[in-house]
Amino acid sequence: MPKGFIRHEGRGGAPSLCSHCQRQDRVYRCEDCFSIELHCLECIVKLHISLPFHRIKQWNGSFFMRIPLKSLGLRIQLGHPASQSCIRPVPASTSDDFVVVNINGVHEVSLDFCGCETAQSRMKQLLRARLYPATVRDPRTAATFQVLQQFHILSFESKTSAYEFYSALARLSDNTGTQKPRDRYDEFVRMIREWRNLKLLKRSGRTHDPAGLDETKAGQCAVLCPACPQPGKNLHVDFLKAPPTQSWIYTLFVGIDANFRLKRRNVSADSVDPSLNGGSAYFVEENAFKSYLLLRMGDTQEKSTCSGHTAVNLVNSKKSHGLAATGVGTVDCARHNTKLPTAVGDLQKGEKYTNMDYLFFSAVQHFPSLTRVFALYDIACQWSKHLWERMETLPPSLRFEHGNDRVDFAVPKFHLPAHKETCQLNYSFNFIPWVGRTDGEAPERGWANINPVASSTKEMGPGSRRDTLDDFFGDWNWKKTTGLHDALLTKLKEAVMQRHHQCIALQELEAALPLGRVSQWTAEVEAWEADRERANPFQRKREVVTQAKIRLELAKEEAKLLQEGDDISLDSEVSPSVLISTGLDLEDQQRRLSAEISSLPSDATDEQRLKVQTRINVLQRKIESWTSYQMLYMPLLARQRASELSKLDPLQEARPHLFNLLLPSQCPPSFSARRLKEYEWKLRFAQTMDALEDIRQNLRLRSYLLKFKKTNIRGQVANTRAQNTLNTVKDRLDANVRKYRTARAALMSLSPALEKTGWDSIIRELLDDDIRSLTVGLDGQTEGRRMLSWIWQTLGVTKDQDEDLQDALRVEWCKVRARSHRWTEEVILLLEEMRRVKQFFDWKVQWWREQSAYGSRQATLFAELKASCEKKWNNVPGLVRMKGQEAVITPPVCI
Template sequence: MPATIFTERSSFLDEMIRLEGRGDEIPRGTCSCKGEEPLLYRCKDCFGVEMVCRACILQRHVHNPLHRVELLGLRIQLGHNPGETCYNPEPAAGDDFVVIDVHGIHEIGLDFCGCETAQIHYKQLIRARWFPATTLNPQTAATFALMEFFHLLTFESKVSAYEFYHSIARRTDNTGTTPIRDRYSAFMRMVRQWRHLKMLKRAGRGHDPSGVDATSAGECAVLCPACPHPGKNLPEGWEDASHDIRWKYALFLAIDANFRLKRKLVSSDNVDPSLNAGSCYFVEENAYKQYLSERGCEPQEKSSCVSHNAVNMADTKSSRGLAATGVGTVDCARHDMKLPNGVGDLQKGERYLNMDYLVFSVMVGFAVVVFNLSYDIACQWHKKLWPRMASMPPRLHLTDRDNKTIRFFVPKFHLNAHVQSCQTAFSFNFGKNVGRTDGEAPERGWANINRVASSTKEMGPGTCRDTLDDHFSDWNWKKVTMLGQRMLRKVKEASRRAKLHREELSELQRSIPASSLSVWKLEIEAWEEDSTQPNPFESRVIPMTQAAVRRQLAEKEAVDLQAGVDVSLHADISPSLLIASGIDLQDQQRRLAADISALGQHATDIQKTKIFNQSNALQRRLDMWAQIQVLYMPAVAPIRAMEDACRSEGTAALKPESFQLRLPSQLAPHLPCNQQLRECEWELRYAQAHDALNDVRQHIRLFTHLNTFRTANVRGQRASTRARTALNLAEQKKRASKAKYDAARDALTALAPLLGKFGWTDIMRPLGWTDMRPMGDFIQGQSEGTRDIPWIWKTPGVLQDNDEGLQDCLRIEWCKARAQEARWSEELLLLLEEMQRVLMFLTWQGTWWSGLASARHQERLADSEGSRAYANRQSALREAMAEKFRQRWAIVPAVVAAELDDDGTLDIADTDSTMLTIEGPPPLAVED
């Protein structure tokens, strides 16, 4: 990289901005055709910048609709418009100037203007919209159209300069018969300079009177409009807001490292320095390396959580043949954008030494008072952060730290890799005032930037950093342009989810005594204010052992067996006892059917004998019960007689497990039946459904405890087999309880219209397999923040059995449900606040660009016109974006209002009422 680019870049930048105006065409009042039409047109793809009238521009492009111009064999005259004569031409040395454009690599004859008013050669090239490869006797140039095309192509396809250049060369000649001069090195130099100059131009550095050399750290980065920027998009007096409001002005930072973006040990900073020099996303290299060299020998602390490789292996990561093992970054956690001075090379893994420097380089640039930091090793990294800050350069110290609120979180996807205590203490799901932030913003950015890793790892240090800076800027800009649709989609989702989880929490609370709720609420509020208080999301009950679960299963079997044996029928049976006995017999039928189904094809004689005995005993009970049933339900007699007649005619003998009891719920509605019997069955079935549902809950908990115990403690084939047997038994019990509940509910469904029963279906709902899961579990497609609570845990009376384990589970589930509702409500308020900030930022930025239009005094009219044209275009662009967003978000108040509870649980008044109604100019038709 020639040293002259540092001294001449201001001149290059001025010339590029000059092209935004008419340049040397200002004095010329008439077109070369001598017509009277004004000079309003010029072609960006034609050679030169000549202004022509409408008739001429149409005529010149009749045969060039796609504008494919062959330059070979032409002699180009710079410094004058086509057709004008230069009286002192200066031919390029060798008469073989090389021009690279989108159609090929061309060798042309080129004359520089040598008149008294002629500009230096590289300026003549730039004014013709050709970018020179050097400032000293240039022999190669690339058209602006080519540079712009490659610039966008490399963003979208991540094509390398090598691949692009050789594609252009093959387009010039794809046969190898025509020699083509190799200008790849020159093209690489032009690409790098083009990126740097475009960055300065878009940052307004060409309009600043202090000049390019006065560019400050991070000034050229594309800022996130939705993040809080004091003086730009925050209301007056925001710093004095109360604590219950201040959280909306927090900055969310996401910290991560990427080891795909490594760089080989080639070149050096002396040979290949960065042109950006800390003015964009990478920190300034000299100060960064000096800090690392002074403290590089400090050992890395070991992790006391799980074995985080990022912590424990930081000092041992292989760096052989590498100048950088990767990069560390600090992103905007809510909007996925890279932050100014938040990127730096890693020399030996993800050391605290590197990451601390990057984090504080970002934080000192934001004068906010609330920071929420997300890092996959935050549980360890934050422990000695402030002592480490004290040993950093003074410019990186946070001032007035006592008045700042700084909280630490672990990204949601990474959280499950931590120990249980970290999963609650550092969770975005349970932390207050963070909305639905997930902390995984860097991961989404890596998917985009990793595709350039194969190119950047071969680059020198300065070229690599400048290239990544350029890609990060494009990533940020695309995020800015998509804020309108992304934030509208998020508001719609947050409004819907906030309402859904409010209803979910309200439904759960109806099943919990008010006294328990008041105690739990005090506990969780105390923990939210002071994390040293007992964590309400952690269990306080000693988990069951495998032996205890087996004992409970055995006791349950004994109770069931006793209930089945104690069925006694006699002639004096009462109506209620008749129905109760029938329901018990139905249970025994299901049990027998299940035993037969589990018998298998190779059952032993003992197993078969046991089944036969059960079947015979059940048949005797059924016969006795059927005789009594006819006394109370005469309508059953003809049905039984018909069934007996069918069997006597050769039909297979009726098996006891298939015997139709013909209880009142099983009779057709038109058949006569005593209403008292129906009432008796209703009451018994309703109680049976409650009992069965309670059994389902108990068996779910037992199965969960067994499975947890097996995963954590059981090793070896024998122990695993015994544990699997116990799990299978618990699963069978759960399925049997479900079948019992389904039968009871079917009976209730049949009896309800006959007895005029209503409202019971709100409590006794259909029981699906997805409902039979623990309270803290969720099905596929759900996450901690979107999952629902199975309805079986929200029915009235769940806590009436005084089960300590169940109460503890329900308390934790209530805390989680409360957190879910709070996070979605916070997310909605944060989004509304961020929308307001986006509009304010774009309005401020438009005004800022308008001020730059005349900020720098230009001696020549062409220069000042170009400067004004570009600044005004950028200002109009921001105004148009703000208006477009404002129009897109006009439906937001109606969307939010539609999801509010009648009692106004979520008060939209907490957000600035002027949101989405900022006064501004009408939308302008401008080109981005």
């Protein structure tokens, strides 16, 4: 152990006389002062007149022992300079057991209130000494401004509860349990709640309003998002005159979501524990909200017609026993992750439309002059259906005109794969125009910040909980505000780069397409963008190629040849196409049998072995029958078959799963049966499509099972069963992968002889990294940079006239075009948001300058924030031009 560490337990060789007065023995040392010198009684008291809450230790001849300044004679005199603390002017009253909570612990002090003729009230005397009283009448407890500020910030960053923080302070006072300080936890909780409210009012400028706090309007204390369109604050006065092709940059994007972790137990009541904020920040005003919910209590919520959304279908089955609130709903700024004013409210049972409707319209009421609002909700496809009918049941103050498509709807990108295909096409932010790269998942990011406080707010009364959450939401908004200069610049850098890549990708694809085809497809997309009730161009018009479809087509083709007298069938029951399709079926059975044999345990029972042997015998008979027909159509294989049979041991058990079927793709190049090769080509192509679809289905099933297992499965038995199910799905997935790879290898073998080209851009090589779910990226890829595996995308062949491939190519072109447009829009939106941020800070500077001295300080702060933005964004024009001007849409001119 370092000697310097243990040295502090003793006097450290210090001289005996006081280092300050050099007259008396020094036996006292302060634990909180930087100096480690020892002082006498008189000097230690004088040195701490302005530091009355420091911890003092006394040398007792053997070691240093804790001793309070109070016992050394130090008294705190209020209403006079600290230098007069020991002079004791006329006291109004004396308290020798006053408790002060400070950053060094919980201390009892001797405190004198001033009794002079000009003395203020005891509460004011404490406040002017930067001591916050626990009560306004006869206060006996106070907390220093410093400790309240420290806990305030610490609670935001570490989510420390008041109980944990106070317990730590008590241990700083006494960590032995022998001299515990007086319990002032309840008083501390009350003080910190009042502190939060007063800080909220102060920072929103309400303390400077001549009309008083009672005139505070709904949401007036919320921290506004500087980058969102705020009429009168960061938009040009004539922004409403912008033409439709330019006005989209003034869209307000809001994200709607619910959080079921922020519960509240059914303790206390609003009459006992009312909110101090009263709807002035993020929570809606409780009385009006509850009155509306009570009025609509009997409303029946329609069932979802999309994928089974628990938010819709299970609203009445949420566990609510013993809970006053099962969670909260919220409306956020969807592009900058900030909470909107009066946009948060409690949920009682599930995510009911009545609750979410009220919160949505309560939030949007603060933007009355905006002409376009985009609402993103994970159940937007259901929630939006009868929204305007339900709006008529809301209080008149929350209603607004919704004509001219003022409000549009979409589903956040992460939640979209859980919806039906029609919703994925019609509510996707990837396809809808004029939205940039907004993803709509802002509320989810906010929950990650607030969820750690759920355990402490769960036990609070209704008012305390709302005020506390309001404070956390305000801090979240403020951190987003102060970080905008970096956040927007980072987004712009990525947007410029992605715009460059995506525009080039579009140009390259269109260069390989016939001009007329691009013009036709462009007209279809633009018509849908203008009216999304039209046919969606991102949806395939033709059916997906399947083996069943190809077999039907081949059967029709053979029937036509038979009618024309050009039939090449050598058997009345088995035609050439039947021969090849049956061969592919046998190949599938071989794969399944091989997998079953390899999975057979070494200690398998007789019943298990009998089951496998029966399948071996059945497959053996099928192959023998099939090969007899194969010799009719492929007689040149007779010699090769005879050679293979001669090498087999007649005593060896039959192994039909290893039998070489010798389909046309497996034959040597000299084999010239072109029609059989054509049949196999078509069937193999369809087989790859079937295999890809099966792979996608099993990946979706595996994702669902994994999520269900994580959420609902508990216990060893249930987990074992769930894992067995997952193993079964994995076996199917592996079989589908082998099927795809075998079919693709056959296509590779057949393509030279059949002169097939370009097909391998859609039937691509399937690597292990490609086999992943929709929501899974490669290792190291974050969600924002995650790329879909190609198996979830379809790219047709530009020169092939096959209608199925061309339909797939059309859809892929639409997606490439959409990506190019969205990134271009994102650059335009970010530039507009940067402009808005600077104008908002200018407005804030002017607004605060009209206030008091505190207003001047705030005005300087916002001026510094604007200067920081200008410094960070100094090279933005050059950055936007760095990759060229590859805009494929006309950027609006910000008026």
